[in-house]
Amino acid sequence: MPEGDAVHRTAAKLRRALDGHVLTRSDFRVPRHATADLSGRRVLENLSRGKHLLTRVEGDLTVHTHLRMEGSWQIFPARAWLPRGDQVRLVLATAEVQAVGIRLGMVDLLRTADEDRVVGHLGPDLLGPDWDAEEAVARLLRAPERTIGEALLDQRNLAGIGTIYRAETLFLRGVWPWRPVGEVNDLVGLVSLAQRLLEANKDRAGAVTTGDRRQGRERWVYGRAGRPCRRCGGRISRGEMGANPQERLILWCGHCQPR
Ligand SMILES: [Zn+2]
16 A cells, blocks of 8 residues: 555656646546546646645645555556556546546545545644644544554554554564553654655655665565564564454564564
């Protein structure tokens, strides 16, 4: 699942392709907005809020999309054939390009003035201009008994972390994923580290947390179940966190992240 850094890159891609350009065609392939037509309207800006994408269009309209598990936005030349089948959920075309939303987990059209309805619940965006570590910690501490692993994925606390950055941040801080939030030392340091990891990866794909971009050396624990810990040599564990059906993958080192 794309995390905040990947969504941030997607917004930048849409910005380069669409910002300032007039739409010549729109094609919403979702029942709710099947008749919507944005042609003739200029795209004002594209931005990300956590893992949400907002495409603001002239006339107080915002296209709200979310990549969810396997969605993406791809840019094609104006006259290119698009992928066939039902994977295309949305097309926003200008005279030069077609921005194509593929397998998007969410496509919505709303008034720009109503954006808070879809992103207003989000905590501070780790890659946003409003990032505020103290505010993120205050939100985490509203439920001090909750496990830190679950709390970090809750986008109402802070927006942008997925399973990769959760696992890597907790490893680097030596925190057992099931430790209650209220018992974690230096939460400001923890969320600030997560922010730096996303920041370091926002301009290129790969989610590198070790500082080593070579294949197979990019991360400490994520994707390394059963393999030796890079710090202690112990075996990396793999499990799931969260209540059914919301379980999400977690990886950790039982020695470096003790109970
Ligand atoms: Zn270890």
